[in-house]
Amino acid sequence: MKTIFYISVLLAGLHAVTCGQLSPSYHNGHDPKEPKYHMHHESVATACLKLVPNNADFAFQFFKEVTLEAPNRNIFFSPVSISTAFAMLALGARSTTQTQILEGLTFNLTEIQEKEIHEGFHNLIHMLSHPENGVQLNMGNAIFLTEKLKPLKKFLDDAEALYQLEAFTTDFSNPTEAEKQINDYIERKTHGKITNLVKDMDPQTVMLLASYVFFKGNWEKPFKPEHTEEREFFVDDETTVKVPMMYQTGRFDFYFDEELSCTVVRLHYNGSATAFLVLPAKGRMKKLEQTLVKEIIQEWSDHLSQRMVRLYFPKFSISGSYEITNTLSKMGIVDVFTDQADLSGITGTPDLKVSKVVHKASLDVDERGTEAAAATAAEIMPMSLPPTIEFNHPFLMLIFDRDTNSTLFIGKIVNPTIIS
Structure with a gap:
């Protein structure tokens, strides 16, 4: 024994x-x-x-x-x-x-x-x-x-x-x-x-x-706490919960993967870490999670482009x-x-x-970030409202270290109100 x-x-x-x-x-x-x-x-x-x-x-x-x-x-x-x-x-x-x-x-x-x-x-x-x-x-x-x-x-x-x-x-x-x-x-x-x-x-x-x-x-571009408001998050067809939803308008790295029917937004941290936020269309999560491989992440990276968007992302x-x-x-x-x-x-x-x-x-995940001390940047807003991306149903969050290209964390957030 x-x-x-x-x-x-x-x-x-x-x-x-x-x-x-x-x-x-x-x-x-x-x-x-x-x-x-x-x-x-x-x-x-x-x-x-x-x-x-x-x-x-x-x-x-x-x-x-x-x-x-x-x-x-x-x-x-x-x-x-x-x-x-x-x-x-x-x-x-x-x-x-x-x-x-x-x-x-x-x-x-x-x-x-x-x-x-x-x-x-x-x-x-x-x-x-x-x-x-x-x-x-x-x-x-x-x-x-x-x-x-x-x-x-x-x-x-x-x-x-x-x-x-x-x-x-x-x-x-x-x-x-x-x-x-x-x-x-x-x-x-x-x-x-x-x-x-x-x-x-x-x-x-x-x-x-x-x-x-x-x-x-x-966050390199922190969210302003005063813009956070309670909004609905659709867990599934039967379940809706209220979550504090952070908000900001600005230029973000963005890509829509037509084959997997998912929206990808990349946010950066000060330093060497990067977060990929991946929002599949409703009903497409299972396909996404079972086909996700490193080559798909690379494809997203290669196709990201800067887009002016109104971003809603839950605090959880x-x-x-x-x-x-x-x-x-x-x-x-x-x-x-x-x-x-x-x-x-x-x-x-x-x-x-x-x-x-x-x-x-x-x-x-919260709003916090360090504002640049000696520089001010103003986003130029178009006359018409930019598209809205709201992470209000189950999504993936992947965090990478850019210096080593390491996958630090993988998360699937089905219900952001459940802690464990």
């Missing part, structure tokens, strides 16, 4: 308020229009960018699975948080278990070596943790171990060097105290946004792995909490959750398996 341990993959709060200039680009390297890396980024960019297509594929495959499991619910998660945690776990996995994890993260092991994957994640964590001004983004990993479990020094050294791992001794035989220690750590690291991540812990647990991401951004807070063991199993990561698991790279003996994986994420 294998000893079990938990992996808690968590992710923290997001304050949406708008962003920089250019779209994510999933080519090998940056779009020619993209801002160049600063010199201190040049040395780490190559390995990091090698991961971009795979991480994007993982993000949208995971999104498809989650939407199938919960078709009519709000969804919000961080693909980069989940993939980082499992890449770190692969450091301690061996044989088929390791192969399944890396292939489940959509890596083709004939095209990229394990060493390159770990180097790429190391560089990704470094770049995301040192973003350009305007965005606050913290990533990290922690491992909580029972005193009697002695992990290999090589695993701890490699995980610390590559994944910024912190290690703590924990008494899991006292679940209440163990939960408090872990939850307090996560709450502190996520600035209070993620609370009560773990509960009902099994006293037989010997190790818990936690991965967290915290993001806070200010949601969180997503998922036990994602089954989801990952459907994506080919199977053995690590069974007695077939080989995690001997962690302790030297193959007597560990993962019991469950918890992922929690939260999102806050």
Whole structure:
């Protein structure tokens, strides 16, 4: 019988308020229009960018699975948080278990070596943790171990060097105290946004792995709070709710995808993050969520054009909490959750398996932003009213980091009045 341990993959709060200039680009390297890396980024960019297509594929495959499991619910998660945690776990996995994890993260092991994957994640964590001004983004990993479990020094050294791992001794035989220690750590690291991540812990647990991401951004063009008003949001044919709807008129990056019958608006945050707001026509959400892949995002990016519009977008807070063991199993990561698991790279003996994986994420969207201090810009208004885009029925919100082209968050907002 294998000893079990938990992996808690968590992710923290997001304050949406708008962003920089250019779209994510999933080519090998940056779009020619993209801002160049600063010199201190040049040395780490190559390995990091090698991961971009795979991480994007993982993000949208995971999104498809989650939407199938919960078709009519709000969804919000961080693909980069989940993939980082499992890449770190692969450091301690061996044989088929390791192969399944890396292939489940959509890596083709004939095209990229394990060493390159770990180097790429190391560089990704470094770049995301040192973003350009305007965005606050913290990533990290922690491992909580029972005193009697002695992990290999090589695993701890490699995980610390590559994944910024912190290690703590924990008494899991006292679940209440163990939960408090872990939850307090996560709450502190996520600035209070993620609370009560773990509960009902099994006293037989010997190790818990936690991965967290915290993001806070200010809109480049903030909404004025005095323009926010209560308006109707149509959840489905039977359900209508009232939501505080933010409003502004201005030039926005805009595209209408005729094939998928959806409107795409791109908003920017100060700094390196970008939000794609995607409003499918009524009845077309299912097709959109099941066909969404990185190539579609790239197509939207390529076709965006500046358009004067009247934009209504809800102010809301949601969180997503998922036990994602089954989801990952459907994506080919199977053995690590069974007695077939080989995690001997962690302790030297193959007597560990993962019991469950918890992922929690939260999102806050409001008007806030930093107005430019020394410049004033006036939008020239046409005589006739510009078209209105109102996000008043279920929509998608995708948040990318432009410096690394990483998919930070994917959300489906079905009912913005339901927090979790």
